[in-house]
Amino acid sequence: MRQDRVTTLLGAATLLALVTAVVLGLRAPLDVNQGSLVRLMFIHVPSAWLSYLAYGGTGLFGLLYLLTRSRRWDRLAMSSAEIGVLFTLATIVGGMLWAKPTWGVYWVWDARLTTTALSLVVYGGYLLIRGLIDDPERRARVSAVIGLVGTLYVPINYMAVEWWRGVHQTQTLKLLGKIRFDAAPIYGWVLLVATLAFTLLYFYLLRVRAILAAREEAREERELLEDLQGAEVAHG
Amino acid sequence: MDKYAGYVTLVYLVTFVLLGGYLAWMWRRLRGLREEDRE
Numbered sequence: 143m144r145q146d147r148v149t150t151l152l153g154a155a156t157l158l159a160l161v162t163a164v165v166l167g168l169r170a171p172l173d174v175n176q177g178s179l180v181r182l183m184f185i186h187v188p189s190a191w192l193s194y195l196a197y198g199g200t201g202l203f204g205l206l207y208l209l210t211r212s213r214r215w216d217r218l219a220m221s222s223a224e225i226g227v228l229f230t231l232a233t234i235v236g237g238m239l240w241a242k243p244t245w246g247v248y249w250v251w252d253a254r255l256t257t258t259a260l261s262l263v264v265y266g267g268y269l270l271i272r273g274l275i276d277d278p279e280r281r282a283r284v285s286a287v288i289g290l291v292g293t294l295y296v297p298i299n300y301m302a303v304e305w306w307r308g309v310h311q312t313q314t315l316k317l318l319g320k321i322r323f324d325a326a327p328i329y330g331w332v333l334l335v336a337t338l339a340f341t342l343l344y345f346y347l348l349r350v351r352a353i354l355a356a357r358e359e360a361r362e363e364r365e366l367l368e369d370l371q372g373a374e375v376a377h378g
Numbered sequence: 379m380d381k382y383a384g385y386v387t388l389v390y391l392v393t394f395v396l397l398g399g400y401l402a403w404m405w406r407r408l409r410g411l412r413e414e415d416r417e
Contacts, residue, residue, distance in 0.1 A: 232396050236389040343397075
């Protein structure tokens with residue numbers, strides 16, 4: 143009951159933050175060069191941020207699993223990877239729809255776009271491999287290693303626009319060296335609100351998905367136990 | 379709004395439809411498990 147109240151409160155806070163972010167994002171002033179397309183920044187960048195957070199979470203929870211062997215961390219790692227894939231998909235689709243009016247094409251094999259697409263292969267593979275291994279302990283161990291290695295994707299994807307210059311713009315918010323925001327301050331504030339809203343969304347989705355995974359695991363174990371008991375009775 | 383408004387609306391829509399679909403999928407499975415437990 144207490145758990146459900148926390149989830150409900152987190153969900154309500156997330157919903158409120160998301161509505162605020164969308165209203166601010168869609169009412170942000172038009173940019174002199176991009177026009178209303180600048181408003182895509184307030185959904186595209188937070189989506190990408192959420193996927194970074196989720197992939198970082200997959201690595202961290204995987205590491206915690208390897209250290210403690212508690213299945214709770216494995217469930218959180220899997221949940222986080224799933225959320226990461228979902229928001230990478232949103233980032234790619236959003237990015238393609240931004241690319242068309244600015245670059246004239248939906249897709250180019252630019253370094254940032256390519257590494258983002260590759261993350262779908264890495265984490266799609268992570269989820270696929272989980273589905274192929276029946277033994278829960280082995281599944282958790284193998285997944286944790288893939289999740290940890292996969293975390294390298296985050297700095298590579300973030301730096302791709304600096305290391306291999308292509309058509310994708312460099313970071314608007316520079317985090318390395320002297321932190322600076324290369325756009326009008328009003329955009330920075332709206333982006334901050336949207337990023338916070340998507341951070342809350344990550345924690346809400348992670349919580350709900352982990353609850354679901356825990357219940358599914360409990361049911362599977364119950365069914366396995368019933369099968370074993372049935373087999374023992376049959377053998378008499 | 380300008381000539382790009384359609385793209386902007388579409389991106390917001392796609393993102394929230396994906397999110398809504400994922401939430402609906404989770405809630406449906408959670409409800410299914412709860413009903414199975416009751417049986």
